[in-house]
Amino acid sequence: AQSVTQLDSQVPVFEEAPVELRCNYSSSVSVYLFWYVQYPNQGLQLLLKYLSGSTLVESINGFEAEFNKSQTSFHLRKPSVHISDTAEYFCAVSARGSARQLTFGSGTQLTVLP
Amino acid sequence: EAGVVQSPRYKIIEKKQPVAFWCNPISGHNTLYWYLQNLGQGPELLIRYENEEAVDDSQLPKDRFSAERLKGVDSTLKIQPAELGDSAVYLCASSPGSSGSTDTQYFGPGTRLTVL
Structure with missing residues (x-):
């Protein structure tokens, strides 16, 4: 079985500042890793995912995450945040070969302040 | 392309009453999932369908929860009776x-x- 720990439940940050949302996972097998974003009153949207290959993955809106196998981490970063990035972010893990069986973390509320 | 449609968006009921939720997946999608998300937590899988077959319902509380996906398209999740x-x-x-x-x-x- 897999598990996910998101170390920060809330992260406030000023606009145009950098941000890192932390995610650590536990698994006895190889994994796929995902970040989902949930805007108020909306469903979860896939932000980015790591399946294989390059350990650094990027989204279309400037976020990136790096898979670190030795530290079992998949932290999400953005060099300069916007007000519109305010949302809840969920890290999720699945066993490799089983992307339909996701285990989610408890989420991190990112609030971007003007 | 339309996304996943759910209705109703909000439902208020008294305990012990039944309630049903409806979901229409993206056209052509064979796999359908129902998740439960408690306040301040991430989603937890209740049941997964491959077409009309429930292939993972180990987390569904079967004493009060039921689900169906009769034609392998839309799905209904029911709770009877609901608890606080x-x-x-x-x-x-x-x-x-x-x-x-x-x-x-x-x-x-x-x-x-x-x-x-």
Whole structure:
């Protein structure tokens, strides 16, 4: 079985500042890793995912995450945040070969302040 | 392309009453999921369908919860009777089911249930 720990439940940050949302996972097998974003009153949207290959993955809106196998981490970063990035972010893990069986973390509320 | 549709968006009921949620997945998606999201927590899988077959319902409380996907398209999740602890957001998701192990799940907006 897999598990996910998101170390920060809330992260406030000023606009145009950098941000890192932390995610650590536990698994006895190889994994796929995902970040989902949930805007108020909306469903979860896939932000980015790591399946294989390059350990650094990027989204279309400037976020990136790096898979670190030795530290079992998949932290999400953005060099300069916007007000519109305010949302809840969920890290999720699945066993490799089983992307339909996701285990989610408890989420991190990112609030971007003007 | 339309996304995953769920209705109703909000539901308030008294305890011991029945309630049903409906989900219409993205057209052509074979795999459908129902998740429970409690306040301040991530989604937890209740049941997963491959076409009309429930292939993972180990987390579904079968004494009061039931689900169906009769024609392998839309799905209904029912609670009877509802309890106070069932207050949560019920999310539906779908995935193509044709990408093998790397399916991406697409989520609906959810139904927020309040049990009084």
